[in-house]
Amino acid sequence: MTVTAGLDVGGAHLKVALVADGRTIAAHQVLCPLWQGLDKLDAALTDARPLLARAERFAVTMTGELSDLFPDRETGVHTLVGRIEADFGQAARFWMGPHGFGSGGEARARHADVGSTNFLATAALIARKHSDALLIDFGSTTADIVPVVGGAVRPLGVSDAERQATGALVYTGYTRTAVMAVACEAPFGGQWVGLAREYLATMADVRRILGHDLSGIDLHATADGKGKSLEESIKRLARMLGRDARDGSAEAWGGAARHIRELQLRSIHDGATRVLSAVDVGPQAPVIAAGIGAGDVHEIARRLGREAIDFGVLAGANASCLDFATGAAPAVAVALLLDAETS
Template identity: 45%
Template sequence: MSTATGNLILGWDVGGAHLKRAVLAPDGTLLSVEMAACPLWQGLDKLDAAMAALSSATGRSVVTMTGELTDLWPDRATGVAGLSRALAERLGADTGIYAGRAGFVPATDAPDYAADVASANWHATAAALARLCGDGVLVDIGSTTTDIIRFAGTQVCFAGYNDAERMESGELVYSGAARTPVMALAPTLPFRGRQVPLMAEHFATTADIHRLTGDLPEGADLHPAADGGEKTREASARRLLRMVGRDLGPCTLAEAEALAAFATEVQLHRLHVALAQVLSAGGVAADASLVGAGVGRFLAQRLAARAGRSYRDAGVVLAGDPALAAVAADCAPAVAVARLATY
């Protein structure tokens, strides 16, 4: 699809691993949502390639980012300044940068608001949802991280704002549906009657375990596998079995699937502990729904059941068009930042 009009609003979520873009019509109708792999740590040319992979659309751009975290820059402040400048050069001088609690700022002013701009995409999603659905708890499980954010009375409720504070408060968990190394899930996993220490090697990722359980959504795993190999059940089994010092062949696919199922339970438990910590701070109604977003929201739905709360899909709330609900949930911060620009 190619859309050429200066009246469109383009919402961008510029991450360190993915580029996401939502396009809104002047009346707020969501027209499209797209995502492309963007290994930004390898250079700004990867940003150009990701942008080129998206359909053509022109209009005013608003941006939220986490890409300032990549080691393309020595620190967050330098990353915010460099990435904001690069985006203004590519998207136009009128590009607005989302500074979370400070609202939108011109790209040229972003360095002065670096602490507010850095990794504020969670705030954009929660702020948009707060305007649309009252009390709730956002559980955005992406490829790499999980955000757990309360919102109530149109306000975002958070105990921490920067990454360090949010990790301490349980609101940011470095556990995602695709890119998390399996060795980060637990020190051991059960296999053939024993608790086997996991090898401290990047042999397998959570994409492998969720592929083996049958839960990994199509399009959720856009980066190369840990070994650069195929993305089949057999290849995932081979990678996962390496984590416990085994090989596919002597070990069966069924054994790998059982290993994956338990690894999923370990990941869910960690997320449930974080959710309990966040909920213990209060501030939202006891019956407030969990609102799931991100490519790993199938896990958020299970968390809602474990927590005894109802579940809502962020894409249904944000999109307006049922046909775009799934991709809107996958790319919730991009849709959210575009919607916030219309208020």
């Protein structure tokens, strides 16, 4: 049995998946704050070594070239390709968007097709399973919205610039986004209270207050560098409203958090409705929910009047890694696509 590893090298996380015989058998997410230096990628690869050691070939996609570690995207692609090649040599194949997989040399020559086209891999795999579907991948930093029509991927743009202009890329994340980037005010004590425009709390705090289990997916430090308990999350959100945690009840802080989460969901829903207004995806076509925020994608699908299917189910993931396979969809997708191409 040949095992193929998929790697999605991001600017905040390294996601790794293993597939064999067309099934996803393992998936994992590793902390990788690439903006702090290439040594963070080295550490992430070391952390993932037990999984990677089981693989014979490696499918690679990336968004880490966007990191402000690099002066431009081309430099980022060239650097990351070289770093991966140093570890895996010719066994590494790089996803080049519409051009499929290529060698390191081909990836450098097509750097614009390599950087930040991981969403196309996820959509390409979906197109093999559903002739019509709408992918919504809600990750820690962004939400990708990609239609599939007639068994073909129909992206509204390929570059980030194009997709941000069409609603297909919504720059809001399930955990890492600052609250100040989502809402300007929140209800509290019968009033609309303006929020501090400071990096005091994140959407991870909002979701902890609402009872979401973020273990294993919220890997980054908090805004104040303190802990991730419910009490500490309330304290950070309270500062956004110019208050201390003791100034409100659990219900009051929950109400503010629900409003902030709702504004974030609306922004993704608005992006989805824009995409659907531009591309005729049949009314019976499902939403494929991907990313660590797949649970919230189910809510967006309900509002769109569509069935939601978790990507991990579509990818045939083992029960032991079903949630991580959904959360690491591009890594799973490139592994499955290379597995099918070379088996």
